[in-house]
Amino acid sequence: MKIFTAAQIREADAYTISNEPISSTSLMERAAGRCAAWIEDRYTPAQPIYIFCGKGNNGGDGLVIALQLLQQGYPVTACLLEYGSRASEDYTIHFRQLHQQYPGRIREIADVTGFPELPPGAVIIDAIFGTGLNKPIEGWLAGIVHKINDVKRQHTIIAVDMPSGLMADGSSRNMPVIHAQYTLSFQFYKLAFLLPENAAFAGQVHVLPIGLHPEYITQTPARYHITDIDMMRTIYQPRQPFAHKGTYGHALLIAGSRGTMGAAVLAARACLRAGAGLLTCHVPQCGYEIMQLGEPAAMCSTDEQPDFNTHFHEQADARYKTIGIGPGLGTSAATARSFEKLLAVYKRPMVIDADALNILSVYPYLLYQLPAGSILTPHPKEFERLFGSTTNDFERLELLSRQAVRLQLYILLKGRYTAIACPDGAVYFNATGNPGMATGGSGDVLTGILTGLLAQDYSPKAAILLGVWLHGYAGDLASAELSQEAMTAGDIINFMGKAFLSCFPPEM
Numbered sequence: 001m002k003i004f005t006a007a008q009i010r011e012a013d014a015y016t017i018s019n020e021p022i023s024s025t026s027l028m029e030r031a032a033g034r035c036a037a038w039i040e041d042r043y044t045p046a047q048p049i050y051i052f053c054g055k056g057n058n059g060g061d062g063l064v065i066a067l068q069l070l071q072q073g074y075p076v077t078a079c080l081l082e083y084g085s086r087a088s089e090d091y092t093i094h095f096r097q098l099h100q101q102y103p104g105r106i107r108e109i110a111d112v113t114g115f116p117e118l119p120p121g122a123v124i125i126d127a128i129f130g131t132g133l134n135k136p137i138e139g140w141l142a143g144i145v146h147k148i149n150d151v152k153r154q155h156t157i158i159a160v161d162m163p164s165g166l167m168a169d170g171s172s173r174n175m176p177v178i179h180a181q182y183t184l185s186f187q188f189y190k191l192a193f194l195l196p197e198n199a200a201f202a203g204q205v206h207v208l209p210i211g212l213h214p215e216y217i218t219q220t221p222a223r224y225h226i227t228d229i230d231m232m233r234t235i236y237q238p239r240q241p242f243a244h245k246g247t248y249g250h251a252l253l254i255a256g257s258r259g260t261m262g263a264a265v266l267a268a269r270a271c272l273r274a275g276a277g278l279l280t281c282h283v284p285q286c287g288y289e290i291m292q293l294g295e296p297a298a299m300c301s302t303d304e305q306p307d308f309n310t311h312f313h314e315q316a317d318a319r320y321k322t323i324g325i326g327p328g329l330g331t332s333a334a335t336a337r338s339f340e341k342l343l344a345v346y347k348r349p350m351v352i353d354a355d356a357l358n359i360l361s362v363y364p365y366l367l368y369q370l371p372a373g374s375i376l377t378p379h380p381k382e383f384e385r386l387f388g389s390t391t392n393d394f395e396r397l398e399l400l401s402r403q404a405v406r407l408q409l410y411i412l413l414k415g416r417y418t419a420i421a422c423p424d425g426a427v428y429f430n431a432t433g434n435p436g437m438a439t440g441g442s443g444d445v446l447t448g449i450l451t452g453l454l455a456q457d458y459s460p461k462a463a464i465l466l467g468v469w470l471h472g473y474a475g476d477l478a479s480a481e482l483s484q485e486a487m488t489a490g491d492i493i494n495f496m497g498k499a500f501l502s503c504f505p506p507e508m
């Protein structure tokens with residue numbers, strides 16, 4: 001699904017109005033009607049509802065929601081914020097209707113002392129600002145935002161299109177923003193919802209289709225996307241009936257050192273569960289029995305060194321479809337030397353994680369020797385060590401994308417919505433996963449999955465989109481059965497089978 005900027009959303013709006021065609025008033029009624037229906041599905045008409053409206057079209061949506069809920073018998077109070085700006089045309093049209101039909105339900109608020117006493121159980125609808133916000137909320141309006149946030153534990157707050165105060169495409173650091181439990185976003189996600197610095201604001205996002213013109217949506221290029229199951233179904237390749245283990249590639253995993261062999265075992269198991277035909281693990285001598293017992297289906301090659309890997313470059317030949325390197329590897333100088341030699345001889349896209357990334361941040365010239373199309377999988381700290389720090393998440397996203405283009409690599413930045421930056425400048429946010437996956441070993445599992453998919457001849461882009469999706473999906477299945485607290489990285493591997501079956505049912 002494409003993620004459009006606020007300016008593109010305005011264009012989509014205008015395109016729909018002239019090409020469907022539909023009046024802008026009717027489009028607002030359609031959009032706000034979806035919000036009203038969403039609220040009616042979840043709350044009974046016994047529920048007092050307070051709708052805070054600004055004077056633009058977001059406020060107009062609030063007025064339409066008020067009208068529709070009042071018609072359904074909900075006790076609605078429309079709190080209209082009077083801050084001097086000129087009201088939009090569609091706001092004015094719906095204000096007149098509300099004023100004619102339900103004059104007693106309107107309350108004008110002109111300063112913070114006008115903030116109403118909220119009865120227990122009241123639901124707050126935030127329709128103050130949406131995509132038209134172009135500066136921080138200030139003065140007494142900011143006071144209203146704080147008043148609403150002060151009662152967020154006692155009252156459910158539902159934001160219309162966006163939490164007010166949040167910029168759609170830029171940082172809102174240190175600005176007053178509504179803390180919503182739910183955001184009912186029209187037709188698309190906004191980029192701002194997906195970045196960690198805004199974690200407190202949008203709550204659970206529900207994207208409500210409002211019938212914006214499909215032609216505009218298909219024809220307009222977007223830089224940012226969010227992954228979905230339909231995309232995965234175009235990527236996934238079912239296994240062929242005459243397949244043998246050679247069909248699905250031989251992967252080499254270079255991982256482990258004394259004390260961190262668990263990382264190597266997790267990555268190996270995940271690689272095989274992702275479907276690799278064959279797997280060889282290169283481990284230090286201390287890891288031989290651990291790996292053979294930990295994953296009997298993997299073959300094992302042992303290093304000259306007892307405690308860490310120093311001679312893996314001698315292993316890396318054309319037999320291997322791909323290489324995954326990094327989990328539990330260690331960062332000794334001898335390991336780094338072997339990594340450099342490996343890059344001189346092995347030219348296919350590989351997966352680079354954990355200590356292999358840390359080696360790259362100590363010897364950054366090696367970044368230029370990575371095979372084009374390789375996949376880097378940093379978490380935010382590793383990313384910062386590799387590419388430097390930024391002042392906010394939007395800048396970091398820019399930096400991420402710039403580096404992927406410059407180095408012609410796929411770089412994924414791990415997070416609630418893992419961001420996958422591609423060499424052509426596109427960025428995909430992954431939609432699956434949960435906080436239960438913020439646990440040791442989860443990244444090693446991802447490295448294994450990506451290596452396993454590359455071994456099967458998925459292109460790097462296909463492997464990364466599908467791999468990150470499946471990793472999160474398996475994590476979601478694990479947390480549903482075991483809880484976010486009790487699930488471990490090994491459980492993500494255990495649920496890979498169910499993730500495949502449920503995303504790609506065999507009869508499809």
Ligand SMILES: NC(=O)C1=CN([C@@H]2O[C@H](COP(=O)(O)OP(=O)(O)OC[C@H]3O[C@@H](n4cnc5c(N)ncnc54)[C@H](OP(=O)(O)O)[C@@H]3O)[C@@H](O)[C@H]2O)[C@H](O)CC1
Binds near residue numbers: 009012059131134
């Ligand atoms: N997506 C769609 O197709 C539809 C969206 N709808 C809704 O429309 C809003 C966007 O409406 P818009 O009127 O463009 O913007 P807002 O309501 O967010 O803001 C209104 C004006 O407020 C001014 N502004 C901006 N920032 C501030 C601020 N910090 N303090 C005070 N005032 C501010 C600004 O006007 P200026 O003249 O002052 O520049 C804004 O223009 C969208 O979010 C949806 O809710 C439609 O209902 C249907 C289709």
Ligand SMILES: [K+]
Binds near residue numbers: 126128129162
């Ligand atoms: K809003």
